[in-house]
Amino acid sequence: MKALATRRRSRFAPTALLLLALLITGGLYAALAPSTATATASVATASDVELGMKLFQANCATCHGMNAQGSEGVPSLIGVGAAAVDFQVSTGRMPMQANGPQAPAKTPQFNEEQTAQLAAYVASLGAGPAIPTDEEIDGSQGDVANGMALFRTNCAMCHNAVGAGGALSGGKYAPALWDTSARNIYQAMLTGPQSMPVFNDNVLTAEEKRDVISYVEAQRSGSPGGADLGAIGPVSEGLWVWVVGMGLLLGCAVWIGAKSS
Amino acid sequence: MNQQNPAKGHPSQDLAAPDGQAGVPTHFTDPGHPEHQPRQSDLHPAANKRAERQVVLLFAVSVLGTIGFLVAYFAVPPGETVASMRQSNLLLGLGLFLGMFGIGAAVVHWAKSLMNSEEKAEDRHTLRSSDETRAAAVEMLREGAQDSAIGRRGVLKGAMVSALLLAPLTVVVPLVGNVGEDWDVSKFKSTMWRKGMKLTIDPSGRPIKASDLTIGSVFHVIPEGLEDTEHPLDEKAKAVVLLIRLDPRDLTEAEDRKGWSYDGIVAYSKICTHVGCPVALYEQQTHHLLCPCHQSTFDVADGAKVLFGPAKRPLPQLPIEVDDEGYLIAQSDFTEPVGPSFWERLK
Incomplete structure (x- = not known):
């Protein structure tokens, strides 16, 4: 005990104590905190709707109105369905951080449980598209070739032939699809968020939507030819050829022509 | 400046040859190689x-x-x-x-x-041949012409000229023929759309009911029976249509086109009136339709008129109606030629 008492005055003691305290707090939190990762797409209960309404009134009602009726320049959410809410909130697009031509994807503000509650509340306001099932969004069951034909006709003009995204007018853009989850791809087709048109089940049936997901996912393993430079076409490829490629050729020509010292 | 300060001298005087005029030397001498620097x-x-x-x-x-x-x-x-x-x-x-x-x-x-770095010069020889060589060449040509008697044998000369003039036709005729191939431009004035033809989904070919369209949805449309035509791709290149449903309150329609839409559903040619790219980037909030090639922007809510870009004419509208079963059908072909302008377009 005496040895401990003398070390108490060491100049490292406060740091050591602080680290110990942090470790204990973190360990206890990890052990006791409720796990949020296990939230499942269970059937919405009345309490979900109730909690969702509270979340909505605290976070969304400023723009969308106390009863989600919308206002000038802000869409009504009655009848948009759970799929639209899940897409917008789980990708962080809503709540919007600032006014602009487009609401960008960002770190989501709500966890899965809160998102599900918000979706349950909005779904209770009017009938709309529901969140797709795991079966519907399983790209491994889709037909990649048919997905390509559909993607080429319906999606490629904005999202690029392999889903690398592209520009629209007035600062708007079609986002890249490299990291978009299958569920979000499906929901975007179903609900037509922001500038995107709606691809309801009559335009693209549920199976066709799954084919599109297969195609998008198949593009993520890259190009067999080598580096695709972002797959955005002549800008990155031209930069590479003109600056790096021709720069190397010029360097070689100068070296060959220069006198040896 | 130099004339006001003669003490400084004129810089070009140093270079002037004695017989040069106005300070311009008559010739420069070859400076030769720079001194050899060993490596x-x-x-x-x-x-x-x-x-x-x-x-x-x-x-x-x-x-x-x-x-x-x-x-x-x-x-x-x-x-x-x-x-x-x-x-x-x-x-x-x-x-x-x-x-x-x-x-x-x-x-x-x-x-x-490693190889030696001594500078070497190889002077060019004069281009002119010696006088003997030139005289011999002229003599050879003269002898040849005299021998062939080209000046006297008129028929022979005519036959040779005819053969030489006609031979290039074997190259020119197929070339021109292939470039033109088909000089009939009237086929650009019409598409395969006919009265009563169903609008179907590209590429599956499913017919479309008016009730299939929700507000903000877009259908990429081909005519019914496209795959059964002789050249489906040629027909598709003219006949593709974009079908969009708007809130009827957002729609502005010209007086003579009131009957061309159905409950907010409008159909426009997908071929840009600039150079014929497929116009398909539809922004459902602004009702703007963008061409990916040169950013021509059309307002779908107002007769597809041009808002921006190099296109000069609105996209042609396909008049549509609904048949007894609720399927969308065409009222007729487009009332004007689709796609980019050409000379005979309105003749």
Whole structure:
């Protein structure tokens, strides 16, 4: 005990104590905190709707109105369905951080449980598209070739032939699809968020939507030819050829022509 | 300035030849080669040895690259997956690059640092041949012309000229024929759309009911029976249509086109009136339709009139209606030629 008492005055003691305290707090939190990762797409209960309404009134009602009726320049959410809410909130697009031509994807503000509650509340306001099932969004069951034909006709003009995204007018853009989850791809087709048109089940049936997901996912393993430079076409490829490629050729020509010292 | 300060002298006076006028010399003399500068490898045996080792190293890089290529060819086959193909291509390419570049760099370095660096000049000889050669050539031509009697045998001369003039036609006629192939431009004035023809989904060919469209949805449309035509791609290139449902309150319609839409559903040609790209980037909030090629922007809510870009005319509208079963059908063909302008467009 005496040895401990003398070390108490060491100049490292406060740091050591602080680290110990942090470790204990973190360990206890990890052990006791409720796990949020296990939230499942269970059937919405009345309490979900109730909690969702509270979340909505605290976070969304400023723009969308106390009863989600919308206002000038802000869409009504009655009848948009759970799929639209899940897409917008789980990708962080809503709540919007600032006014602009487009609401960008960002770190989501709500966890899965809160998102599900918000979706349950909005779904209770009017009938709309529901969140797709795991079966519907399983790209491994889709037909990649048919997905390509559909993607080429319906999606490629904005999202690029392999889903690398592209520009629209007035600062708007079609986002890249490299990291978009299958569920979000499906929901975007179903609900037509922001500038995107709606691809309801009559335009693209549920199976066709799954084919599109297969195609998008198949593009993520890259190009067999080598580096695709972002797959955005002549800008990155031209930069590479003109600056790096021709720069190397010029360097070689100068070296060959220069006198040896 | 110089004239006001004669003490400084005129700079060009130094260069002027004695008989030059206004300070311009009559000729410049050849300055010759710059003085020869010996290289490090000429002066120091150690530097010479080092340059030699560098050349050997570059050849060794080439040898290693070639061996690497052969190893990669047998050991890393392209396989079936994208990742394995990419790996195979990368290794083969690197091996090929090192194998070839090593040789080139080694040879150039060898020549530059080890071979002698004395400057040499090789003067051009005069272009004019000697007088004897020129006289002999003229004599040969004269003898040839006299021998062939081209001046007297008129029929022979005519036959030769005819053959020479006609022979190029074997090249020219197929060339012009292939370029034109079909000079009938009237087919650009109409498409395969007819009264009562169903609007179907591209590419599946499913017919579309008016009730299938929710507000903000877009259908890429081909005419019914497109695949049964003789040249489906030629027909598709003219007949593709974009079908959009708007809130009828957002829609502005010209008086003579009131009957062309159905409950907010409008159909417009997908072929840009600028140079014919498929106009398909539809922003459902602004009702703007963008062409991906040159950013022409059309307002779908107002007769597809041009808002921006190089297109000069609105997209042609396809008049549509609904049949007894609720399917969308065309009322007629487009009332004007689709796509870019051409001379005979409105004749």
